[in-house]
Structure formats: C-alpha cells, structure tokens
Amino acid sequence: DGGITQSPKYLFRKEGQNVTLSCEQNLNHDAMYWYRQDPGQGLRLIYYSQIVNDFQKGDIAEGYSVSREKKESFPLTVTSAQKNPTAFYLCASSVVGPWGTQYFGPGTRLLVL
Amino acid sequence: ELKVEQNPLFLSMQEGKNYTIYCNYSTTSDRLYWYRQDPGKSLESLFVLLSNGAVKQEGRLMASLDTKARLSTLHITAAVHDLSATYFCAVDIDQGGSEKLVFGKGTKLTVNP
Numbered sequence: 001d002g003g004i005t006q007s008p009k010y011l012f013r014k015e016g017q018n019v020t021l022s023c024e025q026n027l028n029h030d031a032m033y034w035y036r037q038d039p040g041q042g043l044r045l046i047y048y049s050q051i052v053n054d055f056q057k058g059d060i061a062e063g064y065s066v067s068r069e070k071k072e073s074f075p076l077t078v079t080s081a082q083k084n085p086t087a088f089y090l091c092a093s094s095v096v097g098p099w100g101t102q103y104f105g106p107g108t109r110l111l112v113l
Numbered sequence: 114e115l116k117v118e119q120n121p122l123f124l125s126m127q128e129g130k131n132y133t134i135y136c137n138y139s140t141t142s143d144r145l146y147w148y149r150q151d152p153g154k155s156l157e158s159l160f161v162l163l164s165n166g167a168v169k170q171e172g173r174l175m176a177s178l179d180t181k182a183r184l185s186t187l188h189i190t191a192a193v194h195d196l197s198a199t200y201f202c203a204v205d206i207d208q209g210g211s212e213k214l215v216f217g218k219g220t221k222l223t224v225n226p
Binding site: 031033040041042043044045048058090092096097100101102103104105106107 | 117146148201203214215216218
C-alpha cells in the first residue's frame with residue numbers, strides 16, 4: 001500500500017526536552033511538508049523540502065528543525081525553544097510542480113507534560 | 114502576504130438542504146484545493162481546481178473556481194449527515210520557484226437530521 005505514515009500517534013514532551021516526529025512516505029514523492037494545526041485553525045507551514053538534502057523554512061519555523069537525508073523520510077524535531085508546542089502535526093508529500101496535490105499522513109498529537 | 118478567508122467558519126444545516134461555502138484569496142493564483150477533515154483525523158483531498166472556470170463534482174459536493182474574482186465555492190446539495198466535517202480550501206502560490214499551499218481556517222459543517 002502506498003501512503004504516508006507518521007509516528008507516534010501521540011507524543012508527550014517534558015519541559016526543556018527535544019522530541020522528534022517521524023514521517024515516512026512510499027509514494028516516490030520528491031516534496032515533503034510539515035504543518036502545525038491548532039484547535040479551530042487552519043494549517044500553518046513549518047518546513048518543506050523539494051529534494052533530498054535541501055529544505056526551506058515555512059511561516060512558523062522558529063523552534064523547529066528538520067532533515068532530509070532520504071527521499072522517503074522527513075523527520076521534524078520540536079526543540080525546547082518552541083515554547084508552545086501543543087498541537088496536531090501533519091506531514092504531507094507531493095510531486096514537485098504546480099499540479100502536485102499534497103497527500104497527508106494521519107498526524108501526531110503533541111502534548112506538553 | 115497571501116490571505117485565504119473562508120466563510121462561514123461554522124455552518125449548521127438540516128439534512129436535505131443546500132448551502133455554499135466561500136473561499137476568497139488575496140493574490141493571483143490559478144490553483145486551488147479543497148480538503149475534508151473529520152474530527153481528530155488527517156486531511157483528505159476532495160478537489161483540485163487548476164484553471165479559471167474549473168468546476169468539479171463528486172456526489173453531493175461541487176467546487177468551482179473564479180480566478181478573476183479570486184473566489185472558490187464549495188456547494189453542498191441535499192446535505193446528509195455523513196457530510197459533517199471541517200472543509201478547508203488551500204491556495205497554491207509560487208514562492209521563489211517553490212510551490213506552497215496557504216490554507217483557510219476551515220468551515221466546520223454540521224448536518225442535523
């Protein structure tokens with residue numbers, strides 16, 4: 001089955017701790033994205049990558065970091081600098097180009113202890 | 114900065130009724146997407162609108178795009194309970210050679226028996 005997987009489904013972070021959210025896709029998509037969704041809000045772009053070993057900041061990159069060492073994987077680290085990390089995090093992927101619909105993973109809900 | 118505004122943000126309607134959700138955006142784009150999100154779940158792609166005048170229909174939902182007015186509509190015909198969800202529009206913009214989506218805040222639709 002082709003698709004996007006995210007893990008874990010729920011993640012608890014202690015104050016001062018860095019945590020990493022996993023995103024893997026087997027759709028052979030070049031582009032991958034990370035979004036944050038707060039209750040009652042739309043999605044806001046954190047980081048995106050259109051090719052391996054390259055990524056760009058989105059609208060709310062502060063307090064987050066990413067890597068893109070493999071085409072299939074785009075992990076997101078929520079650092080201790082992110083003071084309000086509680087949110088629903090969604091990963092997406094697409095083909096590169098203007099006709100590339102973004103397909104979303106099931107999401108990770110991050111909660112602060 | 115691109116702004117994407119949806120209205121209404123909340124919509125409660127009775128089964129069998131018709132209604133339209135509006136999506137206005139503030140800059141030039143000829144690519145717009147509609148997504149559906151069920152509570153606690155990820156986003157599901159509904160429609161991709163790629164040119165002025167584009168119209169797509171799937172079951173009781175029909176989406177259209179007017180790029181000159183910078184307006185997309187999602188029309189619901191004879192609503193049923195299963196359509197209850199949050200609907201997002203997203204506008205595709207070209208930013209320095211990279212494609213990115215900007216989402217509206219979503220319209221939470223509740224269809225009552």
